[in-house]
Amino acid sequence: MSDRIKTIQQFPFVFLASTMTSSDSELKQISTELEYISLKRQELVERKKIQCIFQELRNRAEYRQSAEEVVSKQHDIDSIDDKLKQLTERKAELQQSLESVLNAKEKNSEREVSSTSSQMTGVPGFNIFYVEAPPAIPAPSVILDLEKLPPRPCKTQCPECRQFITTETFNSVSSVTWLVCFMTALIGCVAGCCLIPFCINKFKSTTHRCPKCRTCIRTIKKL
Template structure:
């Protein structure tokens, strides 16, 4: 069982892994975009052969340099992820419980020690059901939910944000009509339950559905 200090370090490691995964996804998207742009420039026919050679020569060097920079950043991220995962393994699996992998067989392959049936551990199935995929956008809840984006056709878990809707303005006007002039009419703007919920795709950033309160 990790101590309080180790649990704090584990939380920091998980946060660092999430940030690295986000940076890696952004770099991969940038690399894919540059590759498509490079292919388009090679296949376009709007320029003369002389101009095309000169332009391609200039742009290819720049894009190649940027692609190499992206590859280098991806390698750095992979190294950082490896260091964080190794530290996480050290915390969760101390040396006294870590199997001895120093012995090799004749083929040069690490051999794990045989675990006796007496110490075999059976992992029970999870007690909670698997998340249900919501394909009917009208049935999306107020919280993020798994669905299929209609724009990029990817299966994602939506991102949600709140925005002012008709309900907020109607409650504000009603509060003014009932004589709430001392800032009470602004209370609906601070209550999330009165605001509309917007579901967005985390990959292509397209708006999937808006849950209106009124």
């Protein structure tokens, strides 16, 4: 029993490989035959098309054919149809066999992995690690080009402290704010309406700042 445990500890997947060899060879053989059938069917379909085209051309040209030639051409087309039917049935059988082999292989691999893990749970020096699935929410992108920083907090690398941080943003009055204020005053909005641009962040500049070293990374101006 101790020798078996040592063997399993050193080669945990040897038993899986031995059981999967036969199924792998069978899968390879089925795949090869399926590929051959597909090529053969394509060849027969092309031959049938050519035979039908020649027959149609002869009929349109009023080409006089003997009874033997007509029977021979029709016999060729019928034989092609029979071969296509046989290949189609064989392809369906192979696909069904392929699905059954894949299902059996999957069940055997799951059974072997579960049995191997259960046997090796008590083996000293062997630990089983369970990997959690990645989160469904994608990770936020890190913008390294400071010229492409958006007007909102984002992840980037601080050029001063060289740390990867999420920037802090604050808005400040810019030339666009004063320009909009003067334009609203010129059109007659002098009863306090010209001060509205000072309350809207859309008309202000946005500055990105590092939350660790408090360095101003970039100021996004409207003009």
